[in-house]
Amino acid sequence: MTELGEAAGVLAPPRRRDAAATRATILEAAKTAFAVTGYDRTSLRDIAALAGSDVALIPRYFGGKEGLFTEALKATIAPDRLRDWDRSRFSRDVAEMMAGAADIADPRTRTFQFLLQAATSPTTAPLLGQAVQERFLAPIRDWLGDEAGQERARVLAAIYIGFLVERLIRGAALEGAERTAFVERVTAVIDGVIGAE
Amino acid sequence: MTELGEAAGVLAPPRRRDAAATRATILEAAKTAFAVTGYDRTSLRDIAALAGSDVALIPRYFGGKEGLFTEALKATIAPDRLRDWDRSRFSRDVAEMMAGAADIADPRTRTFQFLLQAATSPTTAPLLGQAVQERFLAPIRDWLGDEAGQERARVLAAIYIGFLVERLIRGAALEGAERTAFVERVTAVIDGVIGAE
DNA sequence: CGGGTAAGTCAACATGCATTGACATAAGGA
DNA sequence: TCCTTATGTCAATGCATGTTGACTTACCCG
Incomplete structure (x- = not known):
């Protein structure tokens, strides 16, 4: 995937060996990747590379690609509150x-x-x-x-x-x-x- | 692909061994399949099965999946004239x-x-x-x-x-x-x- | 009627994918 | 410090896909 650039691990926090943190990082990367490339054109390897993690973690943490997608979808739909528009x-x-x-x-x-x-x-x-x-x-x-x-x-x-x-x-x-x-x-x-x- | 049903060759005209006809049939099947399943989730085998043709004909007639898609897109965009709306x-x-x-x-x-x-x-x-x-x-x-x-x-x-x-x-x-x-x-x-x- | 060519069929290949399991290693308490 | 467990790494597997080439067969012109 060239469209996301080759930057790897940009989103990763300094702490290592933290399951919750890596999970969140992967989810964030998935939201970006799915939005840009769509479900099918986005491979788990792309997401893992963007998150700076390993591919094998995704099926383990999210139960598979589909689970990751639905969770990313839910996370995307929930906005940080509607702005108080004038x-x-x-x-x-x-x-x-x-x-x-x-x-x-x-x-x-x-x-x-x-x-x-x-x-x-x-x-x-x-x-x-x-x-x-x-x-x-x-x-x-x-x-x-x-x-x-x-x-x-x-x-x-x-x-x-x-x-x-x-x-x-x-x-x-x-x-x-x-x-x-x-x-x-x-x-x-x-x-x-x-x-x- | 279960979403399109298992019916094969429904669109096929009786004439056999007609390149133009099979090409048109494949194109019609592609328009349907792409619309329902999207580009990536639609395989050439699905389209061929729907058209009642062989997979190998598609790369030969349309130069590949992408060529088929763009041609189907162009054919879809061109409507049979806007209706004379009241x-x-x-x-x-x-x-x-x-x-x-x-x-x-x-x-x-x-x-x-x-x-x-x-x-x-x-x-x-x-x-x-x-x-x-x-x-x-x-x-x-x-x-x-x-x-x-x-x-x-x-x-x-x-x-x-x-x-x-x-x-x-x-x-x-x-x-x-x-x-x-x-x-x-x-x-x-x-x-x-x-x-x- | 026969041969040549276009049209269709089939099998095989290379590739990229998600997923799995085995292995290595860091972290933290006893 | 050592041992256990959670966490990350790596290689391998099975599968579906697009594409290619060789083969077969129907059509049509002479």
Whole structure:
């Protein structure tokens, strides 16, 4: 795997012979590798090299490649809390972000790619759906306010995802007049959903 | 591969020893298989079995697995013309569809899964982006009218994609009050973009 | 009708993969 | 310090895959 670079053991903490630490290191490496290369194109050897560990530890600690993947998926889905977004700025911030280019170095981009990969697999899609419900839709609904229905969070999430995908396949950032028009329209669409004025 | 069933040679036409026909059959099988299982999880033996052909023909006819994939991708992207959608009904039709369940038997669902798979791969994403521009954004822009900017088509496409993904990870159809509210809101959002009243 | 060529079949190969088990070694308490 | 156990290392195995080449056979033109 050239896409992850050849750096090995970057994530490894100084302590040696610590099972919990190496486990965590491997899991972190797996999250990155799976996000960039996807499940099948990522070999356990790649992950082990990135983590600076040995391949044989992975089947032992995670029960196999699939176990590692599902655990990485769960760990990825659980965010470090939704940011306290300013409601009046939220839509414009999102619109500006979507008008830019997808940065593969941004861990959020990798996370999203990871989740999108999971969405396309029939086996992981249900797991993802349940997790999205718990960790994503519920917080958004709370953020939107008690009067908001489940459907409102759903619509917002869908639109958000759609723009992320569009940015992904677009590749480059928007420029000039198209950018300003795009930002305006995206802002309007999101405001229409979250009910800001 | 169990997911595609064990039926072999279903797509095969009666004529034998016809290179063009077998090539087309293999390509059709590849489009299906790639959409359902993704690039890596689909083996050439699976495709050959589905097409009722021999594995060795694929490297010979398509130059390898990658060649087959890109050709299947191009063939998938090119639709048999956009339908002449009724502008006044478009948003509601889409909303109703999105509220339903994703049907894997529907070839459009498979096509979308295929494209989504392609979007997550760094190698195929640019190819997909260019194709989406030509075959998708341009027609939508024409449909929206000359006064509409490129960004309007882009936003519509993004929202459309987002709802498709949401439906995919949701799995089941929406029911009851949430469904009606969802349909209403989706209709409003789309109308806001396409400018219908 | 017969031969030449295209089309299909089959077996084999090289490769990369996940996984397993045996072995070495560091860590920490008695 | 020594012994036990957890932890890391290494080599080997079995399997599935893409690809190649040699072989067989159907088709078609003369």
